[in-house]
Amino acid sequence: MKNLLTLTRWVVGLLFIFSGLIKANDPMGLSYKMQEFFEVWNIHGFQDFTLSMAVLMIAFEIIAGVAVIVGWQFRLFSWLLLILILFFTFLTAYALFSGKIKECGCFGDCIKLTAKDSFIKDIVLTILIVFLFSYRHRVRASLGNTLSFLIIVGTTIFSFSAQFYVLKHLPVLDCLPYRVGANIMELRQIPPDAIPDSVVITYVYKKNGKDIEFDADHFPADFNDSTYTFLNRYDKVVRKGNAEPKIKDFALKTLSDQDITDSILSLKGESIIIFSKSWNQEWTKPFDILKKQADAKGIPIFISTSAPDLVTKYVTVPVLKTDFVAIKTAARVDPTVYLLENGIIKNKSALADENELIKSLSN
Numbered sequence: 001m002k003n004l005l006t007l008t009r010w011v012v013g014l015l016f017i018f019s020g021l022i023k024a025n026d027p028m029g030l031s032y033k034m035q036e037f038f039e040v041w042n043i044h045g046f047q048d049f050t051l052s053m054a055v056l057m058i059a060f061e062i063i064a065g066v067a068v069i070v071g072w073q074f075r076l077f078s079w080l081l082l083i084l085i086l087f088f089t090f091l092t093a094y095a096l097f098s099g100k101i102k103e104c105g106c107f108g109d110c111i112k113l114t115a116k117d118s119f120i121k122d123i124v125l126t127i128l129i130v131f132l133f134s135y136r137h138r139v140r141a142s143l144g145n146t147l148s149f150l151i152i153v154g155t156t157i158f159s160f161s162a163q164f165y166v167l168k169h170l171p172v173l174d175c176l177p178y179r180v181g182a183n184i185m186e187l188r189q190i191p192p193d194a195i196p197d198s199v200v201i202t203y204v205y206k207k208n209g210k211d212i213e214f215d216a217d218h219f220p221a222d223f224n225d226s227t228y229t230f231l232n233r234y235d236k237v238v239r240k241g242n243a244e245p246k247i248k249d250f251a252l253k254t255l256s257d258q259d260i261t262d263s264i265l266s267l268k269g270e271s272i273i274i275f276s277k278s279w280n281q282e283w284t285k286p287f288d289i290l291k292k293q294a295d296a297k298g299i300p301i302f303i304s305t306s307a308p309d310l311v312t313k314y315v316t317v318p319v320l321k322t323d324f325v326a327i328k329t330a331a332r333v334d335p336t337v338y339l340l341e342n343g344i345i346k347n348k349s350a351l352a353d354e355n356e357l358i359k360s361l362s363n
Contacts (some may be wrong), residue, residue: 007136009068014080014129016065019195020159023058026171027163028332029109030054037091040100059159060084066155068132072148074139078132085122085129093117110175153162169350170333177246178330178338178345185265185343187247204232250330253321255308261318264302265343272301276335277327279311283335283351287315290337291355303335 024031034050043327048054064084067077086107095115104118113121115131132139141148166172174180177187200215206229214220252261252273264271272294274287294301301317307325322330330336333350337357340346349357 001135002138005132005138006131008128009071009139011067012125012132013067013069015125016061016068016081018065019107020058020061020065022110023054024062024159025052025166025173026175026332027054027058028328029168030058032328033104037169038102040098055160055163059352063152063155064157067152069153070143070148071141072145074141075136078129078136078139081129082133084170085126088118089122089126090122092122104346111174112183116178133308166332168333169353170336170348176329176332178359180348183344184247185262186342188245188250188261190245192215199235202236203230203231203233204234206231217228217254249323250326251322252302252304255312255319255321257321264320265340267300267340268342270297270346271298271340272299273338273340274301274335275322275327275331275338276303276305276307276311277324277331278307278334281307281314284314285352286351290351290357291317304330356361 027049031054033307034054035047035098038050061084064077064081065306067073067122068081080105092104092115094120095104101115103112104115104117105114106121136362142200154171170265178184191331202213202215205212205214207225208225212220212228212359213232233345250260250261252264253259272290289302301342302309302320303315303317303328304322306327308319308321311319330338331351335351335352336348337354338345338358
């Protein structure tokens with residue numbers, strides 16, 4: 001039993017650590033996923049707190065995973081893990097059976113799991129955690145209380161520090177479509193080898209007071225009879241394809257709503273696009289430094305934002321309008337600077353790291 005308990009602790013602990021570390025790379029992504037759940041549930045009071053909730057949840061996953069492995073305060077953490085996994089299982093079950101959430105975000109954007117895969121994972125984890133909970137009185141700190149406590153303290157500091165770093169400087173591992181080397185123009189197109197949805201067209205007619213449905217391959221033998229009255233037709237997807245671009249709903253528009261996406265992405269040589277959900281006056285200084293260097297090299301700068309009226313108060317470069325959802329994906333840190341070369345992302349960084357971006361200009 002002791003060996004089985006130890007093995008289960010390591011399996012559960014490593015899974016929680018791995019899950020936490022993957023999400024710690026992009027806590028903003030988990031925040032947006034929380035907002036998606038709240039929107040589906042029509043709960044609006046927590047929207048401004050989802051980032052704080054995400055940071056705390058991610059840190060807890062990592063800390064709890066380490067605590068389970070070293071056995072520190074195991075009785076407490078067995079309770080906390082049981083509550084957490086039951087909550088996670090509820091979320092994945094809702095995503096799976098409601099069909100309203102396609103992905104639960106269990107491993108962030110780096111490892112995509114379907115709602116079904118996530119639900120199965122949580123069921124297995126629930127079984128393992130219930131087993132650990134049942135034998136919680138048998139587990140002791142394997143490294144001693146003092147050393148185990150110091151490990152937990154170090155894990156806590158690391159968990160929060162890592163997240164604060166990526167929230168200021170962008171994720172270390174970029175798992176989103178807008179990664180360095182990506183061609184935005186190409187990613188906005190449906191791949192040539194994509195498989196379209198298989199659709200069956202169903203017709204609805206009325207005959208003798210009854211509604212009759214049939215598809216194009218099963219017309220009634222007496223269909224020419226004038227007793228059939230057309231009511232409706234609808235398309236039913238019988239096999240889901242993958243004919244979707246990797247980058248959707250991305251558009252750059254002028255303040256007069258003219259779509260100039262292709263024109264911007266087709267610019268020859270280098271160009272800079274700064275994506276921002278808003279604008280803060282403290283960003284003006286690093287922006288001016290970047291603009292001075294770009295002007296000296298003849299590199300055009302554009303600001304793409306979902307709040308153009310606010311941004312135009314602080315800058316004199318062309319301001320473009322972009323959908324808020326697209327900005328959230330393109331700019332995990334607000335604002336995020338893209339250096340493009342012939343439409344390909346050559347570099348990207350937070351505006352706070354403009355010195356690193358300046359070094360890459362014309363290199």
